[in-house]
Amino acid sequence: MPTSTVPVSVYCSDRPRREQARDSIAREVPVALVYNGVSHAVMMATPTDLEELGLGFSLSEGILERTGELYDCTVAAAPEGISVEMQIATQRLAGLQRRRRNLTGRTGCGLCGTESLAEVLRPVARVTAPPLSDAAVQRALAVLRAHQPLQAETGASHGAAWCSPEGDILMLREDVGRHNALDKLIGALLRREEDMHTGGFVLVSSRASYEMVQKSCAVGIGALVAVSAPTSLAIDYAQRAGQLLIGFARPGRHVIYHDPLAGSASRRHAP
Numbered sequence: 001m002p003t004s005t006v007p008v009s010v011y012c013s014d015r016p017r018r019e020q021a022r023d024s025i026a027r028e029v030p031v032a033l034v035y036n037g038v039s040h041a042v043m044m045a046t047p048t049d050l051e052e053l054g055l056g057f058s059l060s061e062g063i064l065e066r067t068g069e070l071y072d073c074t075v076a077a078a079p080e081g082i083s084v085e086m087q088i089a090t091q092r093l094a095g096l097q098r099r100r101r102n103l104t105g106r107t108g109c110g111l112c113g114t115e116s117l118a119e120v121l122r123p124v125a126r127v128t129a130p131p132l133s134d135a136a137v138q139r140a141l142a143v144l145r146a147h148q149p150l151q152a153e154t155g156a157s158h159g160a161a162w163c164s165p166e167g168d169i170l171m172l173r174e175d176v177g178r179h180n181a182l183d184k185l186i187g188a189l190l191r192r193e194e195d196m197h198t199g200g201f202v203l204v205s206s207r208a209s210y211e212m213v214q215k216s217c218a219v220g221i222g223a224l225v226a227v228s229a230p231t232s233l234a235i236d237y238a239q240r241a242g243q244l245l246i247g248f249a250r251p252g253r254h255v256i257y258h259d260p261l262a263g264s265a266s267r268r269h270a271p
Helices: 050-060 090-099 134-147 149-154 178-191 210-218 232-241
Strands: 003-010 019-026 029-035 038-045 070-078 081-088 103-107 158-163 169-175 201-204 223-226 244-250 253-258
Touching (some): 003 149, 019 149, 038 090, 050 070, 050 081, 050 178, 050 210, 134 158, 134 169, 149 169, 178 201, 178 210, 210 223, 210 232, 232 244
Parallel strands (some): 201 223
Antiparallel strands (some): 003 019
16 A cells, blocks of 8 residues: 555644644655565665566666566565565676665665766766657646645655656656656556657656656656756756756746757647
8 A cells, every 4th residue: 555544633723722633644665676586776665566666667777678688576575665576687687786786775765875976977878859849748737736646645755757749648656756756657668568759758746856867768758847946967968868858847837958959840840
């Protein structure tokens, strides 16, 4: 279950005393990602869609090069959390062992335990930016909240949505960690063999850090739209990758930080 309930006391200025109630809380549990019996990463995550998290993390972090290199994935209860047990190709396991990473982090942490700056700032994959219209971005924003049931119930989760070129939300995944939500979405898209090169875009309910750009580019996503601000490194990575990057996306307004098609005929005539 992604939520639990706890007893709380509620203060309201227009009432004479505190009231007793129960509140829904987003669950946050340690999730270990285990490859061929060897634990590689431990992160705090919402305990839903964990097979998708495992696949998405594996592809977005460059552990696997394609989905066929993941032979099996099972989710099992562990003494202090949950274990996602994956069997991967021997060649990929050898590469993973060479990296010698062991991530033990806070919510969605993608850097803790990284051994060198070179590991952090990996080359970003080149992508093709779609001719995305402002109207499509605003259309997706208008319905984002309606697609986030965990956030509506708890107020403590991030969402990552896959949107059509017209701005329809086709799929969304939630997690207490923004990286995890994106990895779950990537895993879901890959498991369903969705074509991510058809002009669609990803909309995230968080800031656009460089990891969000790097993860989305790793699987060929050409446009990333974030509700909050991008970082300077995210903009730099988007420029290197050729990704359309939009931030501060709110109803009625958004800011384009990098648009490879700016001024082109394809952009001007986007629907």
